[in-house]
Amino acid sequence: xxxxxxxxxxxxxxxxxxxxxxxxxxxxxxxxxxxxxxxxxxxxxxxxxxxxxxxxxxxxxxxxxxxxxxxxxxxxxxxxxxxxxxxxxxxxxxxxxxxxxxxxxxxxxxxxxxxxxxxxxxxxxxxxxxxxxxxxxxxxxxxxxxxxxxxxxxxxxxxxxxxxxxxxxxxxxxxxxxxxxxxxxxxxxxxxxxxxxxxxxxxxxxxxxxxxxxxxxxxxxxxxxxxxxxxxxxxxxxxxxxxxxxxxxxxxxxxxxxxxxxxxxxxxxxxxxxxxxxxxxxxxxxxxxxxxxxxxxxxxxxxxxxxxxxxxxxxxxxxxxxxxxxxxxxxxxxxxxxxxxxxxxxxxxxxxxxxxxxxxxxxxxxxxxxxxxxxxxxxxxxxxxxxxxxxxxxxxxxxxxxxxxxxxxxxxxxxxxxxxxxxxxxxxxxxxxxxxxxxxxxxxxxxxxxxxxxxxxxxxxxxxxxxxxxxxxxxxxxxxxxxxxxxxxxxxxxxxxxxxxxxxxxxxxxxxxxxxxxxxxxxxxxxxxxxxxxxxxxxxxxxxxxxxxxxxxxxxxxxxxxxxxxxxxxxxxxxxxxxxxxxxxxxxxxxxxxxxxxxxxxxxxxxxxx
Amino acid sequence: xxxxxxxxxxxxxxxxxxxxxxxxxxxxxxxxxxxxxxxxxxxxxxxxxxxxxxxxxxxxxxxxxxxxxxxxxxxxxxxxxxxxxxxxxxxxxxxxxxxxxxxxxxxxxxxxxxxxxxxxxxxxxxxxxxxxxxxxxxxxxxxx
Numbered sequence: 108x109x110x111x112x113x114x115x116x117x118x119x120x121x122x123x124x125x126x127x128x129x130x131x132x133x134x135x136x137x138x139x140x141x142x143x144x145x146x147x148x149x150x151x152x153x154x155x156x157x158x159x160x161x162x163x164x165x166x167x168x169x170x171x172x173x174x175x176x177x178x179x180x181x182x183x184x185x186x187x188x189x190x191x192x193x194x195x196x197x198x199x200x201x202x203x204x205x206x207x208x209x210x211x212x213x214x215x216x217x218x219x220x221x222x223x224x225x226x227x228x229x230x231x232x233x234x235x236x237x238x239x240x241x242x243x244x245x246x247x248x249x250x251x252x253x254x255x256x257x258x259x260x261x262x263x264x265x266x267x268x269x270x271x272x273x274x275x276x277x278x279x280x281x282x283x284x285x286x287x288x289x290x291x292x293x294x295x296x297x298x299x300x301x302x303x304x305x306x307x308x309x310x311x312x313x314x315x316x317x318x319x320x321x322x323x324x325x326x327x328x329x330x331x332x333x334x335x336x337x338x339x340x341x342x343x344x345x346x347x348x349x350x351x352x353x354x355x356x357x358x359x360x361x362x363x364x365x366x367x368x369x370x371x372x373x374x375x376x377x378x379x380x381x382x383x384x385x386x387x388x389x390x391x392x393x394x395x396x397x398x399x400x401x402x403x404x405x406x407x408x409x410x411x412x413x414x415x416x417x418x419x420x421x422x423x424x425x426x427x428x429x430x431x432x433x434x435x436x437x438x439x440x441x442x443x444x445x446x447x448x449x450x451x452x453x454x455x456x457x458x459x460x461x462x463x464x465x466x467x468x469x470x471x472x473x474x475x476x477x478x479x480x481x482x483x484x485x486x487x488x489x490x491x492x493x494x495x496x497x498x499x500x501x502x503x504x505x506x507x508x509x510x511x512x513x514x515x516x517x518x519x520x521x522x523x524x525x526x527x528x529x530x531x532x533x534x535x536x537x538x539x540x541x542x543x544x545x546x547x548x549x550x551x552x553x554x555x556x557x558x559x560x561x562x563x564x565x566x567x568x569x570x571x572x573x574x575x576x577x578x579x580x581x582x583x584x585x586x587x588x589x590x591x592x593x594x595x596x597x598x599x600x601x602x603x604x605x606x607x608x609x610x611x612x613x614x615x616x617x618x619x620x621x622x623x624x625x626x627x628x629x630x631x632x633x634x635x636x637x638x639x640x641x642x643x644x645x646x647x648x649x650x651x652x653x654x655x656x657x658x659x660x661x662x663x664x665x666x667x668x669x670x671x672x673x674x675x676x677x678x679x680x681x682x683x684x685x686x687x688x689x690x691x692x693x694x695x696x697x698x699x700x701x702x703x704x705x706x707x708x709x710x711x712x713x714x715x716x717x
Numbered sequence: 718x719x720x721x722x723x724x725x726x727x728x729x730x731x732x733x734x735x736x737x738x739x740x741x742x743x744x745x746x747x748x749x750x751x752x753x754x755x756x757x758x759x760x761x762x763x764x765x766x767x768x769x770x771x772x773x774x775x776x777x778x779x780x781x782x783x784x785x786x787x788x789x790x791x792x793x794x795x796x797x798x799x800x801x802x803x804x805x806x807x808x809x810x811x812x813x814x815x816x817x818x819x820x821x822x823x824x825x826x827x828x829x830x831x832x833x834x835x836x837x838x839x840x841x842x843x844x845x846x847x848x849x850x851x852x853x854x855x856x857x858x859x860x861x
Contacts, residue, residue: 467768610836
């Protein structure tokens with residue numbers, strides 16, 4: 108305690124601007140000393156000293172400004188004040204564990220801060236420094252922070268012992284927290300936003316200067332304590348930028364103790380051409396991956412970061428390597444610091460994007476469309492009925508059935524995690540079921556066995572006709588093999604049951620008794636989020652066929668006309684005429700058209716499109 | 718069904734092995750040596766790829782080769798031995814696969830890859846002339 112009166116540093120309540128009073132700042136390179144600045148979390152020994160000194164002068168906490176500047180001063184540890192750890196005070200500091208503790212005084216909001224704090228201080232044997240006192244609106248508790256273990260313990264012991272002017276016994280709850288500052292709450296946000304727009308944004312050149320936010324006294328006076336090493340804070344800034352400052356063309360984030368650029372992945376500044384992250388704490392070149400989505404980012408400043416400093420032992424790459432690595436990550440860059448980048452030669456195969464052919468809803472031969480639509484319609488009507496009694500009419504006596512469940516929680520394409528419950532036991536997945544006997548048993552053969560399973564073991568379903576895609580694989584041997592892909596919901600328990608994605612493969616044979624199923628396979632997996640929203644938004648489909656017709660005759664004709672019109676250049680009316688005259692034989696009509704065109708026999712009005 | 722239970726088991730195991738081997742090789746070829754995929758198809762095969770119909774061994778091979786590079790992940794596999802239903806016909810299986818597929822070259826880091834879940838059903842039979850397994854018909858659909 109002997110250095111209490113040592114005025115070697117500026118008092119924390121001294122309102123004169125910033126740290127530039129400190130002699131060390133008049134060093135050549137501004138006092139940064141090529142040492143990484145500590146992030147806010149590390150409170151070094153100096154702070155304790157300063158705290159102990161300041162307690163002497165200030166026994167009560169009152170007024171926002173004092174707290175504000177105390178936070179700005181005492182919480183932040185300037186790297187250049189790193190002293191040797193040898194004096195007795197400093198050793199004591201080590202024992203006196205540094206960190207943050209949150210002190211909650213119940214009902215302090217109602218009692219009043221003055222009374223509470225006076226009573227507390229009167230009770231406590233030692234003086235303690237409190238930070239950031241505020242009232243929690245919901246619980247009306249008074250909350251403040253201390254950053255020494257001794258203080259925290261002392262306050263903990265005061266629980267239930269302090270009386271406030273014969274009104275209440277104070278209940279005090281003490282807990283350890285990583286940092287004192289709560290995140291930007293709703294009330295402060297607009298101030299922050301306004302501040303950024305008014306004070307930091309240059310309207311002429313669309314430049315946003317966010318350098319040194321931590322030291323900004325105006326911000327501190329609002330109760331805003333920028334902490335760029337806190338993900339939540341960066342998230343907030345990015346939000347504000349995206350929403351209110353999206354026209355920003357230049358952004359300067361220098362001197363903000365930034366370590367990670369991960370949250371900048373969400374930055375949507377399409378006009379941003381210049382970005383500076385100079386004088387921060389970036390150590391890893393991979394952080395720059397998070398900037399590659401900014402389309403017009405041409406100029407990037409990275410100097411004065413651990414990654415670029417030559418005496419950083421971790422840094423084994425030369426500056427050239429770093430520049431070239433960053434250029435690879437952000438190919439649109441043209442300049443890094445003051446180095447113009449040579450245009451990057453890339454591989455054409457890297458630049459092109461993947462394109463997959465578009466999907467077609469169904470693949471059903473014309474002559475089967477009518478029949479299939481009816482069959483599927485009727486089948487699922489019976490299938491979606493409790494008990495599935497009437498299904499027996501659909502199956503052949505000699506038939507087989509199997510259920511296969513894909514239970515994999517796909518990390519490649521995420522699905523919803525609906526449970527399958529006991530149904531998994533009935534699943535014949537060769538990747539999961541290894542035992543031969545079991546495999547044989549799960550392949551159900553014969554109508555009674557098949558029906559028994561479908562009636563008793565398979566949950567009640569409601570299929571979504573809108574989601575169906577039908578493909579006919581084969582019509583050989585007087586049998587039809589076709590697949591139905593789509594979605595259904597299990598409605599056993601509730602109307603909001605699991606949504607499954609299924610592929611059903613039917614093999615049907617034409618018999619005297621009609622078309623009967625001889626083989627039936629169900630493959631199911633969980634639906635993806637987008638599939639679930641599709642099934643939820645779909646209008647309730649009464650029947651399958653009304654919802655998505657498998658290309659009615661009229662549809663086919665219309666499609667043909669459209670195609671003919673596109674390919675020939677003739678308008679719809681003439682295309683239709685041509686097709687009709689050729690009995691809807693597309694190829695023949697095309698021949699006739701080309702022939703006539705060559706002979707100049709087509710009236711010009713055929714090509715007039717309204 | 719004059720076969721004994723042991724026979725049945727053995728046959729069932731053989732079937733399963735044949736199907737498992739086939740699907741493993743098929744997806745492997747698709748991923749690594751796609752130019753050889755034509756060998757898996759019968760001459761008059763038919764592929765329905767997300768609703769698009771492609772007929773004939775060569776057309777199918779060309780179509781598949783034209784798709785971006787892939788990596789397939791198989792989550793479920795099942796089959797029907799059609800011989801049980803139609804003992805007089807050639808050995809035929811209906812094979813059912815469910816999994817995930819990633820389109821995009823493995824080395825490339827700059828392009829965003831397309832990822833899909835898929836369901837695949839194919840009819841597999843023996844080509845009597847070459848005595849090899851070949852696909853006759855197949856339906857491939859993304860979970861959309």
